Each structure stands twice: as C-alpha cells, then as structure tokens.
Amino acid sequence: MNSFSFTKMHGCGNDFIVVNTFRETVPEDLSALAQDMCQRRFAVGADQFIILGSAESADANFRMDILNADGSKVEMCGNALRCAAVYAKREGLIQSDELKIETMTGISFATILEDGNVRIAVAVPSTTIVDVGLDSEHPLFGTPLSAEQYTFPMTAVSVGNPHAVTYVDEIDLLNLEKIGPLFEHHEVFKNRANIEFVKVIDDHHVEMRVWERGSGETLACGSGACAVAVASVLHGVAKSPMKVSLKGGDLEIEWEGRGKPVYMSGSASFVFDATWSY
Ligand SMILES: N[C@H](CCC[C@H](N)C(=O)O)C(=O)O
Numbered sequence: 001m002n003s004f005s006f007t008k009m010h011g012c013g014n015d016f017i018v019v020n021t022f023r024e025t026v027p028e029d030l031s032a033l034a035q036d037m038c039q040r041r042f043a044v045g046a047d048q049f050i051i052l053g054s055a056e057s058a059d060a061n062f063r064m065d066i067l068n069a070d071g072s073k074v075e076m077c078g079n080a081l082r083c084a085a086v087y088a089k090r091e092g093l094i095q096s097d098e099l100k101i102e103t104m105t106g107i108s109f110a111t112i113l114e115d116g117n118v119r120i121a122v123a124v125p126s127t128t129i130v131d132v133g134l135d136s137e138h139p140l141f142g143t144p145l146s147a148e149q150y151t152f153p154m155t156a157v158s159v160g161n162p163h164a165v166t167y168v169d170e171i172d173l174l175n176l177e178k179i180g181p182l183f184e185h186h187e188v189f190k191n192r193a194n195i196e197f198v199k200v201i202d203d204h205h206v207e208m209r210v211w212e213r214g215s216g217e218t219l220a221c222g223s224g225a226c227a228v229a230v231a232s233v234l235h236g237v238a239k240s241p242m243k244v245s246l247k248g249g250d251l252e253i254e255w256e257g258r259g260k261p262v263y264m265s266g267s268a269s270f271v272f273d274a275t276w277s278y
Contacts, residue, residue, distance in 0.1 A: 013219030013248020068214025078222020180211025
C-alpha cells in the first residue's frame, strides 16, 4: 500500500487538501485523486485540491497547481494562495514573510501580515472576450443572460480564472443548486465560469454568494471576491477598499482601477495533518 501526507486548510471556509510534493509522492492521475479525496462524507472532503512543488520560473518560491473537486484544472485560486503562503512558512519552504507563488496564470506576490492574515496581489483583472473565454461578439457588462426561466444581467471578469457577476436584491433565498449549474455551463462561457450573486450593502461593503465552477456552492471564493470588487467599481455601485462578506467570512479587496492589480487580504487556517493511503 502507498501513502502520502497532506494538510487540510481553509480560507473563510473554502477548504483545501494541500499536498507538498517537495516531500511527498502522489499518484500520477491527479484529476482522479482530487475527485476521490475531495468527495464529501465518503472521503476527506474539500472544494479544491492543491499541489505545491517546484516552480518553472526561477523568480518564484514555489508553484501551486489547483484542481476543483470535479477534477478539473483551475488557473488560480485566491483563498488557496493565502493558505499556500502560511503553509510554506510553517513548513520552512520560505523564510521571509514576502513570497512569490507561481500558478498557471503567472506569479502572485503574497505578504504574510503581522496578524497572520495574508495579502495577495491576485492579478490584473480583465473583462475582454478573450480573457474571460466568451463565445460572444461583445463583452458581458451588465448584459442580460438567460437560462431556462432565469435571467440575470451578468458582468464577466477574469482574474486569471473566469467569473460572471450579477447584482440581486436578495441573495439568501436564491436556489443556487438549481441556478448555479445553468449559468456555470451556459453556452456563452467556453471554459464554464464561476458565478457570483451580489448584494450591495453600502459604498465600501458588498455581500456575495458563489457558485464555483467544478465545486458547486462554496463558503467563499477569493478570486470571486476580487471579480466582484472589480465589477462593483466598474459599475460604480461600490468603491475600493471594499469589504466582501461571504458565507464563511470577510475579505478585504483593494483595486485602483483598470490596468492595476487587484489585492486581497484575509485569513488562512490550518485544520489538520493526515495521511492518505491508497
Ligand atoms: N475558490 C477559489 C477559486 C477556485 C475557482 C474554481 N472553482 C474555478 O474553476 O475557477 C478562490 O478562492 O479563488
């Protein structure tokens, strides 16, 4: 029998299985492994499966690869970036509180703050057709999108991975199990999309629920919170710095506007260390 050690972590209740391949050897079929281990109740249970290993770029401290619970690959993950930073510090992969993490989308700068929270320069956001992966002649910018009996004005934002943001008066009563998949798989999104439902609280505070591509409704999505903040600034419904309240906690997002990176600050928590045998 083979086995490897892993660590369970979460950022605002968005939970991860973290594997350190500097030390551990994992089976080759990562997609199957992610699906097995992420299953709720039958296995460890997690929203995403995170693999840390050597970076391709000499500039980065290490690389982070991400898979959703359904085994699909993810370009980037905001909450996991924060977790990877504190994990790397605990494991001695880095000595400093400033680090650079490589993902499929490039290098993200992270700073471990004095209170243990982590601030990340997530990405320079984009709303273009190409970056968001739209099968459309026009960007989605408050554009009504319909699926079955539902119509929502959607704004598509990429922060490395694709998001679609919509504003609603009431988020608590939305049936995301029904609505989420319809828009995640909407034909306009060539690579599917994460879908965010947002209620504006005041100028510097919004509340959101997220239906994540490949993972379903999660308690938080860092890249989603960044996409929401960007859409909210662009639509003029809220301003930076912005508190984004998610089911599992709050994130603080800063964005100065087009061409600038979006910054996210929030917590990163250890849950347990364990061994997976197969
Ligand atoms: N939870 C993650 C994002 C995972 C996004 C994933 N579901 C996708 O397919 O893009 C976050 O904190 O940013």
